[in-house]
Amino acid sequence: MVKRILVSNDDCYLSPGLYLLANAVDSLGDVLISSTEFPRSATGREITFSRPLRYVEKLYGGRTVYVTDGTPIDALHLAVEVLGFRPDVVLSGVNVGDNLSLQHIFYSGTLAVAIEAALMGIPSIAFSAGVDSFRGFENPVLRDVIVKVASHLTKKVLDEGLPEGVDLLSVNIPPHPNGCVEVTRAARIRWRAAYRRGIDPRGRTYYWLYGLRSGVEEGTDVAAYERGCITVTPLNIDLNVSEVLLSRVKEFVADLRIKL
């Protein structure tokens, strides 16, 4: 049986990272590319209920690609429900910019696609690279590394599935990989919010966000990545707590009486 591989991203259908990923896994199965018309980074996991969506076939980069005017999550659902393409694995990326730490994992549109696939019960892999524009993907060393990592991990997931309890993998590729690959935990946070206060040309106050680096804990994705390693971070999207903790929370509500 030919395996089905759905490739999506949050940088829109014009991103070379999307085609780099799709081309890397072409020999492993039937590949369908579904993406968005416009970049949707950091819009997190938006889904479009309020208006109708377009979903059209285009030719780009020598490949057929399906494009929506919605969000990355919309692109995933449209491929499955409108095209009837039920994937064995969902690949997201390659994103322009890394997605290290839980903080970025919760924000990222690239991860949102992978998490949505996991909610649907489909194994997924998110790929992010430490480049700051589409041009960054022209680096031949980086391209080679991405192709190697993506084809290797995708083949493993198609052949063996992810281990029970792992819903998805988040892979980060540094701008200058030194050859090492580390399986890591995600750090909790990577930066703390700070604001530059200023006065606009019309005399009104504004605040502009920037990030202050948090300390780096050894053993985390951030630490390994900063040493030049490719990081592979397995994630489980079940936010529920253990039975023991559930019982402890029951004590919180034990004396709450609602009289109607």
Add this chain to the structure above:
Amino acid sequence: MVKRILVSNDDCYLSPGLYLLANAVDSLGDVLISSTEFPRSATGREITFSRPLRYVEKLYGGRTVYVTDGTPIDALHLAVEVLGFRPDVVLSGVNVGDNLSLQHIFYSGTLAVAIEAALMGIPSIAFSAGVDSFRGFENPVLRDVIVKVASHLTKKVLDEGLPEGVDLLSVNIPPHPNGCVEVTRAARIRWRAAYRRGIDPRGRTYYWLYGLRSGVEEGTDVAAYERGCITVTPLNIDLNVSEVLLSRVKEFVADLRIKL
């Protein structure tokens, strides 16, 4: 020491749910309301880096409220970093509409605020009610129930903290509560995407998303809520897997060799 309570939401500063929540906890400490100028439901966890933000003090509903033209996450960071208000607990809501199942938890702006607080190490509670507009908050029975639940849980968290391993509570209040309160696990999904295909007035195809209900598993938030219970769902935002599973993923990359 007076406790500090930050109240925010994703329905904008005009929502009666925001003031219902703030008024419910007024006697428990120093309450600050920080919200958004416009509704930001289902925009998930967006954060604004690309442009400057406004953050102004307004009087509304007889209270002082701080309002940003950014997102709910921005409203949280601005309160902490610009106003220097470091809360002991963050409350989010009361949202117009429930937020049951992991699927909604990952989408919801209300939960995004609570998750962001958790990432900052601050305990948080998200409140969502089964109303479909601001008018729904006029129901006096529902108001009483919300006030009772919010003040009870907030007091508990301020007095005792959340149990170690619980990062936040997600509370859902049905439109017609029957008096029971259940501590539940979040169901995984609540609906499956489906699309109505149509032709627009100019002859082009469109797709409009709607949800098909998934089966309801007993013991979950969805099941308890549908029986008329208030649900309290403890959540842990650490998506990392166990050491055992980390080792199993190491086997995935064991034979991956990157030659540069």
